[in-house]
Amino acid sequence: MWMNMVIPPLGCEMILWLIERHDKACGKESRKKMHFWNRIVSRSAIVLPLSAGSNRFFFAKRKRDRVLFVEINLRTRTKPERNERMDSVTKKQLTAEEIERIAQTTFGCGCKTYEELSEGWANSAYLLALEDGREAVLKVAADSEEGRMRCERGLMRTETEVMRRIERSGGVPLPRIYAYDDSKRTIGSEYFLMERVKGETYDKARGELAPEIRDAIDGELGGYFRRIHEIEGREFGYYLPNAANAPLWEDAFIALMRDVMQDGREAGIELPMAYEELDAELERRREALREVRTPRLVHWDSWPGNVFVRDGRVEGIIDFERALWADPLMEHGFGKFWDTDAFERGYAAEDAALRSAAETDDSARLASLPEGSEASRKIRRALYALYLDLVMRVECHYRGFGPEHTEWARQNLQNGWERYSNL
Incomplete structure (x- = not known):
């Protein structure tokens, strides 16, 4: 069967190299195991990993007495630009x-x-x-969560x-x-x-808007996220019950980091620092994390691509799949990629309005957010930026992104570690 092939544009040499690499890493016997991958075809394709434990594959589709080989995820991917298609091995294609x-x-x-x-x-x-x-x-969603990062379950x-x-x-x-x-x-x-949200995503529209309109939208977003952060949980960590969740934020955040670190270890990813060095740094920062007392609902993935705008206003917020019970400072608007302070001004204004309304209603006084001292907030924001950088680096392996995007993520983590080290 393997000798009678329809050769795709990759060429015969690439196909033979794929088979040779697979057999060397996994053994010829594994080729006999049928793995059905429904996002490509149903019951007519076998999927072979390029290396043991790899998330990169090629698949062979049977067609009468021939076999059509197609490579999966050897294409180059870069940081997404406007209107660019983002492919990932986790995406299921429907008929x-x-x-x-x-x-x-x-x-x-x-x-x-x-x-x-x-x-x-x-x-x-x-x-x-x-x-x-x-x-x-x-x-x-994908057919299975097998092979996903721990934070993507x-x-x-x-x-x-x-x-x-x-x-x-x-x-x-x-x-x-x-x-x-x-x-x-x-x-x-x-x-x-x-429901379909009207308008366009803020990452596309932002560059075309006047500065005062951008500031108004950023301030509006700050107010909306302060309202979201008013929702309290019973423990810190992932939104759904998880063994990594904990009653103390210091324990939960370090567990979140260690989950990503373990994913990195299992994928064989080399970081700009030793894993042991990063772990020791987390332990050293427990005091700053300890100032966060209450689990708050945090979107976390609230970058402008997950915000729709229309006529100079926020039309809708989407993609809450990575939500956490966490410190509000983990929100994207407080992070290193946000380039104005309008978000924080809007957040503070809504915080004051909520506390004023609570006093007027003779309710218990609301806590002012974010919690903690200025010194603690500075350290925590740096830790959360590092967490984001680490996730973006490690997910390259699990989502099968190509060498260019992987290099961008590697360099971004390198730069992030250097910034953090200069605190």
Whole structure:
């Protein structure tokens, strides 16, 4: 079977090299094991890892008496630009029949047209135009969480639960969820459908807006996230129950970091510092982390690509899948990638308004956020920036990003460690 091949554009030499590399790393016998990968085909493809434990594959599709070899994830990927498609091995591609089945199951009508929304990094997303005139956004998880980072487990359940929780609290613009199906009976994967948010993402629009409009939007965002942070949890850590969660923030944050570090170790990733050095640094910073007393709901992935704007206002906030019970200073608006202080001004204004309203209502006085001393906040912000840099570096392996983006993430972590070391 292996000698009778249809050669794709990669060329015969690459195919032979892939087979040789696979056999050397995993053994020829593993080629006999059939691994069905439903995002490509159903029951007609075998997937072979390029190395033992690798998340990079090529697959062989049987076609009569021939085999079609196609490489997966050897393409170069860079940091996303505007309108660039972001491919990842975690993205499940749906067929028209599967999308039609979802539409009929959820709305009782067919799907007239659909368009893949390609800018996301983890889950697949589609814009559906339904036959009854409505529109909906469909998000689809991968078939399995096997091979995911520890911080990327239960993402779809987290996203839907958090959105519904914020909707109940009110005061924050976000799309309404139409349905969430985790049974995997319809298409073999979790999925949910939500309202389409009008406008465009803030990362695309930001550069075209006047400075005063950007500041107004940033301030508006600061106010919305202060409202989100008013939602309290019972413990710190991941949104869903997890062994890493803890009643103290110092324990939970260090556990979050150690999860990413362990993912890095298992992937064989070399960091700009020794893993032991980073772990010791976390222990050294426990006192600063200890000043955070209350678990707050934090979006964490709240970069401008997850914010929709229209007519100079915030239209909606999306992608709550990485939400945490954490320190509000982990929010993107407090991070190193935000280039104005308008977010913090809006946050402080809403904080003052909430506390004033609580006093007027004769309720218990609300705590002012963020918590802690200025010295503690400075250290914590530096730690949270380092956590983000580490996640972006390690996820390159697990999502199968190419060498250019991986090099960007490696250098970004290197720069982040140097900045942190100069505190």
